[in-house]
Amino acid sequence: MSLRKSFGGVKAVDGVSMDVEEGERLAVVGPNGSGKTTLINLLSGLLKPDSGDIYFKGIRVTNKPLHARVKLGIARSFQLPSLYQGLTVRQNAAIAVSALRGFSLRPVDEEDVRDALERFGLWEKRDLPVGSLSEGEKKILDIALAVVARPKVLLLDEPTSSVAEENKFELMEFVVGRLKGVSLVIVEHDLDIVEAFADRVAVMHSGRITAVVPPGEVRRMAV
Amino acid sequence: MRGWLSPIAIITAATAAYFGGPFLRFAAVYILGWSLAVFGAWLLLRYGLVNFGIGASYALGAYAAGLMYRYLHTADLAVHLLAAVGAAGAWGALNGAVGIKTRGIYYSLLSLSLSMVLYGVLVKFYTVTGGSDGLYMPDPRLLGVRIGTAGLLALAALLAAAWAALGEVFGRSYAGHVAAGIKINELRTSALGADVGRHILISSVLASIAAGLGGLIVGYSTSHVSPDFAYWVTSGKMVVGGLIASFLPWTWGFVASAALYQAVELYSLQFAYPELVVGGLLLAILAAWRLYYRR
Ligand SMILES: Nc1ncnc2c1ncn2[C@@H]1O[C@H](COP(=O)(O)OP(=O)(O)O)[C@@H](O)[C@H]1O
Ligand SMILES: [Mg+2]
Numbered sequence: 001m002s003l004r005k006s007f008g009g010v011k012a013v014d015g016v017s018m019d020v021e022e023g024e025r026l027a028v029v030g031p032n033g034s035g036k037t038t039l040i041n042l043l044s045g046l047l048k049p050d051s052g053d054i055y056f057k058g059i060r061v062t063n064k065p066l067h068a069r070v071k072l073g074i075a076r077s078f079q080l081p082s083l084y085q086g087l088t089v090r091q092n093a094a095i096a097v098s099a100l101r102g103f104s105l106r107p108v109d110e111e112d113v114r115d116a117l118e119r120f121g122l123w124e125k126r127d128l129p130v131g132s133l134s135e136g137e138k139k140i141l142d143i144a145l146a147v148v149a150r151p152k153v154l155l156l157d158e159p160t161s162s163v164a165e166e167n168k169f170e171l172m173e174f175v176v177g178r179l180k181g182v183s184l185v186i187v188e189h190d191l192d193i194v195e196a197f198a199d200r201v202a203v204m205h206s207g208r209i210t211a212v213v214p215p216g217e218v219r220r221m222a223v
Numbered sequence: 224m225r226g227w228l229s230p231i232a233i234i235t236a237a238t239a240a241y242f243g244g245p246f247l248r249f250a251a252v253y254i255l256g257w258s259l260a261v262f263g264a265w266l267l268l269r270y271g272l273v274n275f276g277i278g279a280s281y282a283l284g285a286y287a288a289g290l291m292y293r294y295l296h297t298a299d300l301a302v303h304l305l306a307a308v309g310a311a312g313a314w315g316a317l318n319g320a321v322g323i324k325t326r327g328i329y330y331s332l333l334s335l336s337l338s339m340v341l342y343g344v345l346v347k348f349y350t351v352t353g354g355s356d357g358l359y360m361p362d363p364r365l366l367g368v369r370i371g372t373a374g375l376l377a378l379a380a381l382l383a384a385a386w387a388a389l390g391e392v393f394g395r396s397y398a399g400h401v402a403a404g405i406k407i408n409e410l411r412t413s414a415l416g417a418d419v420g421r422h423i424l425i426s427s428v429l430a431s432i433a434a435g436l437g438g439l440i441v442g443y444s445t446s447h448v449s450p451d452f453a454y455w456v457t458s459g460k461m462v463v464g465g466l467i468a469s470f471l472p473w474t475w476g477f478v479a480s481a482a483l484y485q486a487v488e489l490y491s492l493q494f495a496y497p498e499l500v501v502g503g504l505l506l507a508i509l510a511a512w513r514l515y516y517r518r
Binding site for chain 2: 044046065066067068070071075076078082083084085086087091094095096097098099100101102103104105106107108145146148149
């Protein structure tokens with residue numbers, strides 16, 4: 001493994017090796033600019049590493065494009081919710097359902113759209129434009145779109161950022177409760193949340209993972 | 224039922240035109256042919272792609288038939304249709320493959336450049352293509368019988384109706400939703416599992432075939448095809464048509480848009496500077512639609 005990625009002179013990810021177990025919830029913590037988002041981008045296929053390899057269930061996926069990794073079972077959410085502005089919640093979900101179908105002229109299966117939204121309690125909001133959702137709801141919809149692909153690993157980049165402090169815990173409980181059995185890689189700043197939801201914690205610093213510890217010990221590390 | 228509205232509207236309008244006398248018959252064929260090129264531009268606009276070379280497909284559809292007649296001496300409609308679909312489809316695949324990584328203004332410039340290469344070839348290779356004079360287009364024959372004006376109108380209406388039906392199906396389909404996704408947020412759409420390049424490639428081929436069939440119809444209606452079919456100004460007019468169609472709430476909007484444009488162009492001919500009149504009126508129409516939809 002030992003992933004590396006530089007932007008010009010900046011070594012954003014500088015030799016990272018790690019594994020995620022099936023069903024495990026791995027938190028990644030570290031200061032701003034330590035390379036967490038870049039790591040997620042490498043794993044999801046948004047960026048190609050300068051060196052190193054990525055394996056998923058024994059298959060080398062390093063050179064597989066984003067969409068091919070989704071079909072294998074690697075999905076992601078975005079730090080800033082990446083929704084289809086100007087469209088409704090239902091239309092957003094319909095695009096997520098359609099994205100998995102190839103170039104098909106068959107009509108969109110409304111049952112699938114409904115399932116995707118009901119799972120995350122968004123069916124009642126289906127006719128609202130996504131711009132009118134609260135920050136928390138946007139985060140949830142962003143994750144709901146990613147989950148349509150039934151991923152085996154879901155990469156969550158700061159799922160609680162931009163959500164009000166008092167709602168973060170509730171949001172994570174809601175989301176994680178609906179993702180039983182899915183391996184999660186969670187980039188998160190809030191240590192209360194890390195302690196409550198992670199099985200293991202990777203601490204990142206200047207593009208390197210400096211320690212992997214159980215959640216109870218993360219407070220003793222200088223983050 | 225809703226899905227049949229557009230094809231029925233087109234067939235009805237064509238039937239009305241048939242009983243409206245020789246001028247309306249000719250105009251209807253021309254407009255329906257032109258509308259197929261507008262459909263091609265419109266389809267690519269669904270992905271956010273502005274193809275300023277769609278006229279190349281339009282030209283290839285007509286030239287394929289003209290060359291069949293010139294070199295193989297066949298006016299058989301089935302042969303012409305196959306040749307037009309093959310030539311335009313191959314061109315669409317080329318355009319799609321070359322443009323697969325380009326977006327926005329780069330895609331537009333690339334498609335424009337490709338079409339101008341074709342334009343140059345059509346003008347330069349006089350002995351093969353007839354140069355700037357173009358080629359004669361025969362009256363097509365179906366099973367050995369000339370299809371005549373009525374037959375040509377029926378052919379144009381059937382083709383436009385078929386593409387309208389495809390447009391209806393596309394709008395509700397998985398593919399149509401992916402197009403909307405690509406237009407608004409391409410990266411997100413690939414992160415949801417869509418092979419964006421594949422979608423764009425397939426639609427490039429479809430758009431090019433539609434435009435090629437349009438060129439074939441227009442070539443038949445004037446008995447002639449010239450390199451002007453591939454000129455970038457021709458493509459620009461088709462893109463404007465596609466834009467207007469995309470503001471219209473019905474799938475047959477591509478035919479309405481084509482009719483509107485041809486009417487405006489005809490009307491403008493009585494003035495000293497017809498281009499100014501066309502340009503001014505189109506701007507006014509676009510502004511009016513934008514205002515209407517903002518409310
Ligand atoms: N697309 C990019 N182009 C140039 N530099 C980048 C890019 N993405 C990230 N970086 C740089 O890489 C480093 C790591 O960034 P990032 O992975 O976003 O960190 P984090 O998510 O941990 O805050 C930073 O120094 C950042 O400025
Ligand atoms: Mg980040």
